[in-house]
Amino acid sequence: MTDRPISHSEPSNGPTDWKSDAMQARIGRRYRRERTFQLLGFSAVVVSILFLVFLLGNIVKNGAYGFVQTSVSIDVTFSADLLGDPTALSPQAFTEKVRKTNMLRLIQASMQDLFPEVKGRRDTRTLLRMVSTGARAQLRNMILSDPTLIGTTKRVELLTSDDIDQVIKGNIDVALPEANRKVKDNELSWLKTLQNDDRISLNFHSQFLTGGDSREPELAGVWGAIVGSAFTLMVTLLTAFPIGLCAAVYLEEFAPKNRFTDIIEININNLAAVPSIVFGLLGLAVFLSVMGMPRSAPIVGGLTLALLTLPTVIIASRASIAAVPPSIRDAARGLGASQMQVVFHHVIPLAMPGIMTGTIIGMARALGESAPLLMIGMVAFIVDIPGSINDAATVLPVQIYLWADSPERAFVEKTSAAIMVLLFFLIAMNGIAIWLRQKFEQKW
Amino acid sequence: MAMISFALVRQKSVVVVGGATQQLHSLPRYHGYFAAVKVFVPCMFLFLLWMVSGETVVENLVIAGLPDSVRNVNGDQISLILNKIQLAVQYGEASTTDANILAAAEQYSSLYEKGLWATFSLSLAVGLLGYYLSNSRTHADYRARNGFEKAMSFALAASSFLAIIVTLGIVASLIFESLRFFQQVPIQDFLFGLHWSPQTALRADQVASAGAFGSIPLFAGTFLISLLAMLVAGPIGLFAAIYLTQYANHTVRAVAKPVLEILAGVPTVVYGFFAALTVAPMLRDAGGAIGVDVASESALAAGLVMGVMIIPFVSSLSDDAITAVPSSLKDGSFALGATKAETITQVLLPAALPGVVGAFLLAISRAIGETMIVVMAAGMRPNLTANPLEAVTTVTVQIVALLTGDQEFDSPKTLSAFALGLALFVITLLLNVAALRMVRKYREAYD
Numbered sequence: 067m068t069d070r071p072i073s074h075s076e077p078s079n080g081p082t083d084w085k086s087d088a089m090q091a092r093i094g095r096r097y098r099r100e101r102t103f104q105l106l107g108f109s110a111v112v113v114s115i116l117f118l119v120f121l122l123g124n125i126v127k128n129g130a131y132g133f134v135q136t137s138v139s140i141d142v143t144f145s146a147d148l149l150g151d152p153t154a155l156s157p158q159a160f161t162e163k164v165r166k167t168n169m170l171r172l173i174q175a176s177m178q179d180l181f182p183e184v185k186g187r188r189d190t191r192t193l194l195r196m197v198s199t200g201a202r203a204q205l206r207n208m209i210l211s212d213p214t215l216i217g218t219t220k221r222v223e224l225l226t227s228d229d230i231d232q233v234i235k236g237n238i239d240v241a242l243p244e245a246n247r248k249v250k251d252n253e254l255s256w257l258k259t260l261q262n263d264d265r266i267s268l269n270f271h272s273q274f275l276t277g278g279d280s281r282e283p284e285l286a287g288v289w290g291a292i293v294g295s296a297f298t299l300m301v302t303l304l305t306a307f308p309i310g311l312c313a314a315v316y317l318e319e320f321a322p323k324n325r326f327t328d329i330i331e332i333n334i335n336n337l338a339a340v341p342s343i344v345f346g347l348l349g350l351a352v353f354l355s356v357m358g359m360p361r362s363a364p365i366v367g368g369l370t371l372a373l374l375t376l377p378t379v380i381i382a383s384r385a386s387i388a389a390v391p392p393s394i395r396d397a398a399r400g401l402g403a404s405q406m407q408v409v410f411h412h413v414i415p416l417a418m419p420g421i422m423t424g425t426i427i428g429m430a431r432a433l434g435e436s437a438p439l440l441m442i443g444m445v446a447f448i449v450d451i452p453g454s455i456n457d458a459a460t461v462l463p464v465q466i467y468l469w470a471d472s473p474e475r476a477f478v479e480k481t482s483a484a485i486m487v488l489l490f491f492l493i494a495m496n497g498i499a500i501w502l503r504q505k506f507e508q509k510w
Numbered sequence: 511m512a513m514i515s516f517a518l519v520r521q522k523s524v525v526v527v528g529g530a531t532q533q534l535h536s537l538p539r540y541h542g543y544f545a546a547v548k549v550f551v552p553c554m555f556l557f558l559l560w561m562v563s564g565e566t567v568v569e570n571l572v573i574a575g576l577p578d579s580v581r582n583v584n585g586d587q588i589s590l591i592l593n594k595i596q597l598a599v600q601y602g603e604a605s606t607t608d609a610n611i612l613a614a615a616e617q618y619s620s621l622y623e624k625g626l627w628a629t630f631s632l633s634l635a636v637g638l639l640g641y642y643l644s645n646s647r648t649h650a651d652y653r654a655r656n657g658f659e660k661a662m663s664f665a666l667a668a669s670s671f672l673a674i675i676v677t678l679g680i681v682a683s684l685i686f687e688s689l690r691f692f693q694q695v696p697i698q699d700f701l702f703g704l705h706w707s708p709q710t711a712l713r714a715d716q717v718a719s720a721g722a723f724g725s726i727p728l729f730a731g732t733f734l735i736s737l738l739a740m741l742v743a744g745p746i747g748l749f750a751a752i753y754l755t756q757y758a759n760h761t762v763r764a765v766a767k768p769v770l771e772i773l774a775g776v777p778t779v780v781y782g783f784f785a786a787l788t789v790a791p792m793l794r795d796a797g798g799a800i801g802v803d804v805a806s807e808s809a810l811a812a813g814l815v816m817g818v819m820i821i822p823f824v825s826s827l828s829d830d831a832i833t834a835v836p837s838s839l840k841d842g843s844f845a846l847g848a849t850k851a852e853t854i855t856q857v858l859l860p861a862a863l864p865g866v867v868g869a870f871l872l873a874i875s876r877a878i879g880e881t882m883i884v885v886m887a888a889g890m891r892p893n894l895t896a897n898p899l900e901a902v903t904t905v906t907v908q909i910v911a912l913l914t915g916d917q918e919f920d921s922p923k924t925l926s927a928f929a930l931g932l933a934l935f936v937i938t939l940l941l942n943v944a945a946l947r948m949v950r951k952y953r954e955a956y957d
Contacts, residue, residue: 096849103851107753110746111766114825117818118773121784313670320663321670332946334673339872339942340935341879343906344680347931350913351683373676380673406659434777437881440910463779463882470783470886478787485780492775 125482125489132483135271135284136231138197138260140176143219144209164209169202170194173224180263181256189252196253198225200285223267228283228476230257234268237475248475274483278449279465283476286469288484290451294364294444294459295433295491301368301455302375302432307425309372310379311414314421317380318387319409338377345374346441354442361443362458370438375428382424386417419506426499430492436463462488540655547661548640553633560629568621684935687928694922695723700929702726706892706908723926725933727892731809731902735884736877738813738898739820743873746817747824748866752854754825755832767826774822782886785815790887797899807889807901816883823873831865831949832858864948871945875938881906905930 083089155163177193178184184193201224208222209215225231229249232238234257244251260266277287313334321327349370353359359366390413398408414421439445444460445468452459460468462484469481692700703724750770754763790811797804804810835858843853859866889901890911912927 096852100849100851103854104753104757107749107757110749111753111758111762111770113746114750114773114818114821115766115769118769118776121776121780124784124788125780309669309672312666312668313673316663316666316670320666330670330673333677335946336939336942337673337677339875339938340680341875341881341906341938343879343881343909344684344931344935344938347909347913347928348676348680348683351687351928352679376673376676380670404655404659406662430775434775434779436777436779437885437906437910440881440885441913443914445914463777466779466783467882467886470779470786481783485783488777488780492777496775 122489125485127482128479129482129484129486131235131237132479132481132486133271133274134268135274136226136234136266136268137223138226138230139221139223139265139267140173140180141219142172142176142205142222144172144215144217145175160213161210164206169205172205173197173201181259184256192250192253193256196227196230196256198227198284199282200225200280223269225284226266228474229253231284232475233257234266235479237479274480275487278451279447279460279468280449281447283472283474283480286477286480288462288465288487290448291460291462291465291484292487294448294452295461297364297452297455297459298367298371298439298461299429299433301365302371303425303429305369305372306375306379306428310376310425310428311383311421313376314380314383314387315409315414318384319405319413334377334380338381341437342374342435343437343441345370346438348373349438349442360456360458362446362448362460363456364452364459364461365455366442367439367444367459367461368455370442371432371435374435374438375432378428378431379421379425382427383417383421386420386424387413389420390416419502423499423503426495426502430495430499433461433495434463434488434492436461436467439464440467462491540658544655544658544661545641547658548643549637551661552636552640556629556633556636560625568618568625571617571621680935684928684932687925688932691922691925691929695926699723700725700926704894723922723929725905725930727894728903728905728908728930729933730894730896731888731892732878732904732906734896734898734902735809735813735816735888735904736874738810739816739877740870740874742814742817743820743824743877744870747821747869747873748828750821751825751828751832755829756850756854756858770822770825773818774826776819778819778880778882779886781815781819782882782884785811785883785887789815802899804899805889805901807887808899809888809902810898812884812887813898815887816877816880819880819883820873820876823876824869827869827872827949828862828866831862831869834865835861864951868945868949871941871948875941875945878941879906879934879938881910885910905934909934 084093174190174194177197178190181193184190204224205222226234229238230253233240233249233254238247238249240247240249240254249257257266271284273285274287276289277285278290280286317327317330321330349366353366353369354361394412394416395408398412399405403411439461444464446458446460447468448458448460450457466481466484466488469477469484700723704726705724706727750766754766758766786807790806790808793808793811793814794804794806839857839861840853843857848856884904884907888907889903890907891901891903892908893900893902895902909927909930912923912930
């Protein structure tokens with residue numbers, strides 16, 4: 067140890083004086099930095115969690131109002147002069163007559179009873195605009211389902227227009243000068259009268275969950291989008307699950323280890339990271355323009371999303387198959403099973419919970435995906451509930467996108483409410499996946 | 511039919527050995543399965559053939575059968591006529607009055623029907639043949655199971671090749687459409703042009719700009735937003751990963767990790783809505799309060815929200831990288847008297863660096879390819895700027911804008927979307943390959 071370097075820079079070679087002020091300050095500094103560092107890490111976690119809370123809170127706050135809708139109860143006289151007499155006319159003729167009658171006249175009559183002072187065309191029109199355009203269909207359906215209403219007067223709850231609804235929900239600032247707000251002073255005074263008469267109420271709005279899309283926020287519903295999503299996911303599941311499972315089985319159990327299977331593996335990993343919009347371009351180029359499949363249809367959307375989720379399913383299934391211990395395979399082979407029998411009778415049943423979990427998570431991703439569906443034209447405005455996988459349809463996330471683009475203030479809460487519906491489905495699917503994993507998880 | 515032959519052949523195999531199934535080489539059901547495969551596969555093949563090419567064949571036959579006066583028009587109108595014919599097939603005489611078209615429609619539907627019947631009867635015959643073959647071959651020594659398993663493993667291999675086919679499909683369709691685009695617009699204009707305005711005149715007499723396809727402003731916007739996103743996600747994600755792996759106790763980790771994962775599970779359209787309707791107005795008001803002009807579709811809003819979205823990518827991948835560092839390194843550092851922070855910054859992070867860089871690269875590729883947030887929260891106008899307070903547009907926004915709504919399929923405007931898509935695909939692919947290679951190389955170093 068003669069060649070030990072001699073340090074010239076250090077003042078002394080004796081033991082460090084830990085009690086010295088310089089050393090204490092140094093240690094203090096190091097510990098302070100340690101605490102700052104820990105605090106930084108902690109605040110990073112807190113910031114992300116706070117953001118999530120802020121995001122969800124914001125959506126729930128807005129969206130809660132999307133499920134309720136203001137309605138006004140007015141006394142409607144179903145006059146036989148206007149609507150025809152069901153006892154005198156044949157049922158077909160009566161139906162025909164009711165269909166042709168402008169229900170606005172019923173509403174006009176009752177509203178004018180309430181506000182006799184409103185005269186003049188423009189004021190009357192403004193007054194009638196307070197009631198939703200959907201009220202006419204509502205009245206018509208009432209009469210058609212119960213013709214005995216004719217000749218009676220009944221108190222009916224009609225939806226108000228979205229602007230009135232927004233005033234009631236406090237989203238339109240009535241303190242603004244009249245020129246700057248959509249609801250004018252005379253409408254507000256009428257609304258006040260109606261409120262004083264206890265005719266305005268805020269009720270749960272089932273049409274939001276059961277109806278199709280509409281240009282009128284108070285009539286728009288998510289059911290069409292939910293059905294479209296269900297059809298799309300069905301196609302996705304039926305394609306991605308079997309193919310993904312087969313591919314995983316092949317790669318994990320049968321594939322020889324050679325260059326070609328290496329390429330497949332790398333390929334699958336890369337596919338998982340390709341931007342989803344590129345899959346949309348593929349769907350557009352292959353399914354729509356080469357194969358000539360119908361635009362906007364769930365079958366095309368489903369196939370596109372299947373390509374998108376395939377890597378997820380394959381990767382999850384492979385992990386799950388690989389987790390089955392070799393002893394199971396050896397035991398089955400020892401009993402004389404062929405490789406195919408080993409895989410299909412023993413490995414896959416044991417790996418199934420993991421495969422299902424991976425598939426459900428992939429499906430949840432597909433459910434929230436919208437960019438590739440924009441490419442293949444699932445953005446059309448569709449009122450009807452789709453009836454098959456070939457009908458034009460839209461899906462929940464795309465519906466959210468469409469509503470978010472609408473200028474009406476009332477669509478903000480509808481969008482938030484639709485997001486709540488979407489998140490509900492996502493949470494449910496992920497919940498099932500977690501439940502499956504915990505129930506069937508095996509530690510070997 | 512496959513099921514019937516399954517039942518029949520299964521029965522036959524039992525009968526052949528007089529009920530003593532132990533004499534069979536393969537179990538009866540394998541005889542059945544194999545027969546079913548032999549029947550099903552050729553039939554399926556025929557039907558697929560019909561579905562893919564049948565319509566085209568019929569269309570060509572119908573076009574060939576049209577009177578010359580109708581047929582002698584250019585390609586555009588042939589497809590128009592076909593459209594008319596198909597309408598006539600669907601709605602009968604209500605759709606058109608042209609006798610030629612009606613006649614063609616009639617021919618079309620009769621040909622279509624004939625083709626369908628031909629396919630059906632052909633596949634019936636093939637199926638019967640398959641059944642006959644497997645039925646006559648059924649005897650005690652017939653290796654039905656081996657045959658069936660061979661068929662199965664073929665199917666398994668085929669489905670894993672599908673992954674390759676999908677990639678090839680993506681590449682082929684993107685390249686094919688891009689080539690058509692580059693025939694009309696020179697490639698150097700696309701790659702190096704500074705001006706993007708894809709509006710082209712639809713008709714010759716229309717007043718419109720000639721269309722400029724310089725993609726630089728789009729990529730600049732994309733990188734600006736991705737950079738902002740990484741400025742948010744990088745530090746937060748990395749620090750969250752450090753805290754969760756090194757400091758947090760078990761309970762905190764059990765709660766915080768799933769919560770971070772939720773951030774990744776929230777659909778991007780929700781983030782987009784949030785960015786456009788909450789964050790962007792907030793930023794604009796805040797900017798107004800301190801006297802800074804913030805565009806209502808500022809890159810900042812989209813970048814911030816996108817950053818939050820990719821926090822979990824950064825944090826979970828960095829988490830993996832940090833936990834993969836052997837604890838002996840950490841213990842050694844502690845033994846030398848380093849504090850936790852010093853151990854992390856001077857030992858763990860350098861050791862985990864390739865993994866962390868890989869995580870960042872993957873996150874960047876995710877940010878570049880992200881669509882919905884920018885479609886909803888970023889602007890539409892191409893803007894070559896580095897100021898995050900201004901509105902910029904991105905590649906994905908332009909692809910969506912170019913391809914939604916009714917478009918003709920071969921205008922340079924529509925095709926340019928595929929060229930953009932190709933560029934996007936290549937960039938993200940390179941990032942991913944680099945990231946995966948980095949992660950893998952480093953994993954090997956410590957395993």
